[in-house]
Amino acid sequence: MKAVILAAGEGKRCRPLTLTRSKVMLPVANKPILEHVINALVKNDIQDIILVVGYEKERIMDYFEDGLNFGVKIEYIEQKTQIGTAHAISQARQMIAQDEENFIVVNGDNIIGPDAIYDLISGAQGDATILTCKKDDVSNYGVIVAKGKRVKEIIEKPKTLVSHLINTGIYLFRPKIFELIERTPISTTGEYAITDTLQAMIDNGMDVTMAETNTEWLDAVYSWNLLEANTIVLSDLEADNKEGKVESGVNIKGAVFIGKNTIIRAGSYIVGPVIIGDNCDIGPNVVILPSTCIGNNVSIASFSYVKNSILMNDVRISTHSNISCSVMGSNVSTGPNFITEEGKDMLIQIERDLLSAEKLGTIIGDDSEIGGNVLVRAGNMISANCRISSGKTITEDIPTNSIVI
């Protein structure tokens, strides 16, 4: 069976991190979200993958190449403008033969486990099958109203509670879906949505069914949700693999993964679950506490303290820094004494919406350069490619390409 993975969208709500890469490439447990999706498919023996790419596609192609390192064969197809899921799926039409029985469609930006795919395949029947799962708060999702396994209605972001079953965006289709997509009208929001195609199928009396999964299905809606997803995925980290070099006098507790050519210098204290990538230089005397992920080619200088954070590739942290509940984009560098304040039950304003974050320090976009003695007050974000002079206290969001003097 083939799988079509939708990976063309940006994921605007995860800005500033998605200014330079799409949401599918955001790292959770040091792997892009998309890699978790591909792994789930591989474990179900699905190796033929069609990746629908668009926004920042080179990042995806550079990482996955032809898929051989990930146990799959990837074909790329470009969706030039992002005008809806139905349109994205239709891009794969020429790659799926009419005589194939069925194929899977999955979003590249939600973390799923292998069991979710298994539940979909084993529970599939009828003309199309939607994989659902139960959520307490459904206000941000598409909700499924069903009778038995038969789907009656799909309601986007319901205002009143009609069902706890949400649409995971994972489907099993037959090739005839492509004809139906062609007939899908454009929605009021200007998109061709696959849910409209499915609703039309239901309205025309076709057999649209649901399969249910109760396995993990994680959606990082906003950038800070990455930290929660990271914590959940890391809690299963068993690997205690240390390919790098650990100097004597380093204390390591719990599950800690240390990549190739990485050096952990004397006096450092690391409590897992923690993943550290390749070619990093950590310490001496650095403390890294649980649920932290560090990418490749990262340097953390002495007397720094990192807790519950994601540091992407090529980040450089100078001495005496304190980084807590924060996400730092790739190629961010900080001077000495850089401090992120940690806040609880924060309210974050994104455009006109006021959103809550359970615990948050800061989010910093790629390529930003931060001087010494900078304090970021909890919940304030620094966008991509900013320069912040030494001694500043950041008390508001800093837009892209800013220079703070």
Add this chain to the structure above:
Amino acid sequence: MCGIVGYIGDGQAVPILLESLKMLEYRGYDSAGISILNGTLETYKMAGRIKNLETIIPENTQGSIGIGHTRWATHGKPETKNSHPHTSSNISVVHNGIIENYMELKERLIGLGYEFKSDTDTEVIAHLLHFNMHNSGEKCLLDSLAETVKELVGSYAIAALCADEPDIMAFARKNSPLVIGIGKGSNYAASDVTALLKHTKEVIYISDNEVGFLKADSISIFDHDGNSVSRNTETIEWTLEAAEKAGYEHFMLKEIHEQPTSIQNTFAGKLSELEGTVTLDELYLETDEIKRLKRATIIACGTSWNAGTLGKYLFEKLAGLHTDVETASEFRYGNPVLCGEELTIAITQSGETADTLAAVRSSSSYGCRSIAITNVVGSTITRESDSVLYTRSGPEIGVAATKTFTAQLIALYMLAIHLGRIRGVVSANEARDLIVAMKRLPGQIQKILNRKDAIKECATLFSDKRDCFFIGRYLNYPVALEGALKLKEISYIHAEGYAAGELKHGPLALITDETPVVAIATRGHTYEKILSNIKEVKARNATVIAVADDDDTEIEKYVDIVIRVPPSHELLAPVLSSVALQLLSYYTALARDCSIDKPRNLAKSVTVE
């Protein structure tokens, strides 16, 4: 620099040969052909790309032994009659290299009654092989080949089939690359490992003056005197997908994008910023030897030579070592004055560049220590040099070198810092600054790639121009040379790289409003000087494009367009500027609709002299 392939085993030879040839197409692509042995010998050949060849091979062609060839013309035009394989009766031969005494052999063979169908040097091998098989009693294919190659002067990698011996493929090598792949129930031969990756990662490199034969389940190798040679197999680390385009339109763009990774792989595990040291375990040079060095000679061709030119500045600045940069094809025919206390540094992506190899052999003969900087593990240069620094870039398929150029620079930086530390020229503190700057390069290159749309816009400026100049000073001079080489080789725009101070000694006469000038103007101690050079060309109405630091607010007053790169250490900035110029060349060639990965008249690995 043609490519040869061979297959013997239990499968169908045709699809395997065609697939392997496509992987070698970068070595040459003006004609191609195959011979299949299935009771009788069937040969198909055609001018043009391998896809042209595919159209003339009958679909039901059976046979599990075959040889194939993709050609880059040296003797004889790219026409079907000059395509390999060349045959003589029931013998078929493919050859990569140049037979220098072919005229003489050809006349002799014509005198013996052989009829020549092509203008190539290779056809003499086929006829000579036939003559040796039947001349004095009947000889087997292997013995005849051994006898034949003793009469050849020049370079060759040969694979040969004979219908009388339907279960073997014979091979021979001298000064042209040949690698044998070992499969299960099948064996392969090829000019380089990329052709074999799909089938096996276990390979044996054949050495000069060796001959041998493959059967489906065995390999026999003999030296020049006919003694049996046993050889260990080597395992190739490259993966196949690295040799495929993975969604990109061109290998060149894919390879430009791979630079954050290839640079990191090249320095991985060798840098310690805390100690300010570069550890090069693979360098077999004693501390005393390093301190005693009087001079270094960098030998290279093409893009590698441009990297070497930067290397000169680095070795002189960081290691206090007088350094000459030599074009390999000139060095070997000149009169090098060598006494044995020099270090020879050979730079070759493929490790097979014929002129570079010959130059290294000649310098070694004076007792000079040699270091090779190459991308191909097990290549010939690695066996001819005392030490090897690898640029861990994976296979580079685009004919225009990109990721291997920047990785070569990294190898040179590391070597210069290492030598400089031992020779006491660079302090730990200076070395630390350089190492930090080096570790920042992958992230900074990614930043340039993120902003490539700005460079794409800039490229439209060139697409209708005939000439273009690249200028730079000090470390930016090699960047200008490489920028010009990239532009001319893939976009066919006439481009010259100049040391900016040299402009007024001649080339300024060529500057008009129709000749854009690219000035590499990242900050450094020649910054003010390049600004005056920019004013010089601006005064002649040239459109000026500057490559400058992100935070340089002054430059835009003097130039028409600024291509921005992240600020770096003065010595490391050339890496970033080079990436920006690679993108500029790529998009210019794209706008001109050129064949980017396979420019006309060029081939990747120049294994002929």
